[in-house]
Amino acid sequence: MAGVGSCLLIICILSIAINHCSAIWCYRCTSATPGCAEKFNWRGIGYWGEQCPEDNDICVKVIERRGAQQTIxxxxxxxxxxxxxxxxxxxxxxxxxxxxxxRLGHYVNNTIKELDVHRDYYNDVTFCFCFLDHRCNGADSLQYRSLLVPLTTIAIVLSLYKFTRL
Structure with a gap:
C-alpha cells in the first residue's frame, strides 16, 4: 500500500509541475483553413498547434452562425x-x-454596412472554452473532454492498487 501512496504523490507533483511550467498548446486556425471546419482534421491543417503566449491561457473555439453560413x-x-x-x-x-x-460602435456613423462595426452580422455566436488538455479546441464535443483527465487518473490508481496487491 505504501507503493501506491508514493506513486500517487509522484503523479500529483509531476502534474502540478507540468501544469505550472509551460503554457497550453492550442489549435490556431479558422474555418477558411482546410481541416479546421466543423469536421476537424489536424492533418489537413498541417501542424500540431501553437503554444499560447500566456501561462494561464485557455483554448477557445468560437462558432459564429447566420442562417446556413457558419464560421469557426x-x-x-x-x-x-x-x-x-x-x-x-x-x-x-x-x-x-x-x-x-x-457600447460597441456607439459613436460611429458609418454607412458602409460591410464593415460590421456593431458586430451584429451573426445571429448566433457561441464560445467554447477548454483548458484541461493540450489542443482541446479541436474536439467536436468539448463538454466530455473534461472527464478525460480524472477518469485516466482513477484508472491508473486502480491498476497500481491491483498490481501492488498481487
Whole structure:
C-alpha cells in the first residue's frame, strides 16, 4: 500500500509541475483553413498547434452562425481578448453564448454596412472554452473532454492498487 501512496504523490507533483511550467498548446486556425471546419482534421491543417503566449491561457473555439453560413475560429483566449468584446465573462470549461457589448460602435456613423462595426452580422455566436488538455479546441464535443483527465487518473490508481496487491 505504501507503493501506491508514493506513486500517487509522484503523479500529483509531476502534474502540478507540468501544469505550472509551460503554457497550453492550442489549435490556431479558422474555418477558411482546410481541416479546421466543423469536421476537424489536424492533418489537413498541417501542424500540431501553437503554444499560447500566456501561462494561464485557455483554448477557445468560437462558432459564429447566420442562417446556413457558419464560421469557426480556434485560438487562444489571450489572442482574442483584444479584437473581441463579446467574450463571455465566464471562462470555465464548456460552451456558452457570446456576451453583448451595447457600447460597441456607439459613436460611429458609418454607412458602409460591410464593415460590421456593431458586430451584429451573426445571429448566433457561441464560445467554447477548454483548458484541461493540450489542443482541446479541436474536439467536436468539448463538454466530455473534461472527464478525460480524472477518469485516466482513477484508472491508473486502480491498476497500481491491483498490481501492488498481487
Amino acid at each position: 475560429i480556434r485560438d487562444c483566449l489571450s489572442a482574442l481578448r483584444g479584437p473581441r468584446t463579446d467574450i463571455p465573462p465566464d471562462h470555465y470549461e464548456g460552451c456558452r453564448p457570446a456576451g453583448k457589448d451595447v
